[in-house]
Amino acid sequence: MVIIFFVMGLIFGSFYNVVAYRLSNNMSLVKPKRSICPKCKKELGILELIPIFSYIFLKGKCKKCHEKISLFYPFIEFLTAFTFALSYHLCGFSLDLLIMLIMFSYFSIVIYSDFKYMIIPDEVTFIVIILTVILILIKALYWNVIVAFITIISTYVFAKIISIILKKDAMGGGDIKLMFFVGLLLNYNAILAFFISSFLAFPAAFYVTVKNKNSKIPFGPFLLLATILIYIFKLDLITILSWL
Ligand SMILES: [Zn+2]
Incomplete structure (x- = not known):
């Protein structure tokens, strides 16, 4: 069964590449039907669509334009x-x-779109949130939905204040919307996700700032990574505070 899920993940992953690439570049999801080479626009053949293996066959180059x-x-x-x-x-x-x-699918798409284009496509966040709300309601975690609204509003206010102090945008709109998903899954532990992700992102931010003063790093992947860790390991803010 684990192998079936692995193969399913390969197929979904290759679909997520298309989703992340096309939505980040304002392209249609349905046209063209087949994936194309971003440079020469040649449509890919059946063999070139096989996840991972095609990359190895092609030695990492487009067949037509290399x-x-x-x-x-x-x-x-x-x-x-x-x-x-x-x-x-x-x-x-x-x-x-x-x-x-859902959480890992979102993670895959955001890693691609945010690292490569500094974008979290709204369409993706919207679908992810709808699906998660349904599952959270089935689990009868009604409070999480309310906390999610509180999370997105307080993140928005926090980001506004920081951007007024620093005189530049501290958090992208995509990250703020992503916080709704975090609140939905983690309830008040969304605050923990915020702290852990800042901690995770700090070395990367430091490295980028030293190398190039005006560049930014994407925050979305770190936020989702922190959310995943908290969700899997059931980390709890109150338990952690009680250790201190
Ligand atoms: Zn090409």
């Missing part, structure tokens, strides 16, 4: 496959399995 294919593609495919298998391994067939699959 443009290098980004390592992001096989990486996202592998990441989705690995996390889908992990989700099944951790949850078996349960409601939590669906939540984990």
Whole structure:
């Protein structure tokens, strides 16, 4: 079963590549039907659509124009496959399995779009939130929905205050909307996710600032990574505070 989830993850991962690439570039999801080479626009053949293996066959280059294919593609495919298998391994067939699959799917798409284009497509966040709200309501975690609204509003206010102090945008709109998802899953532990992700992002931010003064780093992937860790390991803010 774990292998079936791995293969399913490969297929979904290759779909998420298309979703992240097209939505980040304001392209239609349905046209063209087949994936194309971003440089020469040649449609890919059936063999070139096979996840990971095609990358190895093609030695990382487009068959026609020999443009290098980004390592992001096989990486996202592998990441989705690995996390889908992990989700099944951790949850078996349960409601939590669906939540984990949504969470990791979102993670794969955001890693691609945010690292490459500094964008979290609204369409993706919207679908992820709708699906998660349904699952959270089935689990009767009604409070989480209310907390999610409080989370997105307080994040928005916090980001506004910081941007007034620093005189530049501290958090992107995509990150603020993503916080709704975090509140939905983690309830008050959304605050913990915020702290852990800042902690995780700090070395990257430091490195980028030293290298190039005006560049930014995407926050979304770190926020989701923190959310995933808290969700899987059931970390709790109150328990952690009681250790201090
Ligand atoms: Zn090409």
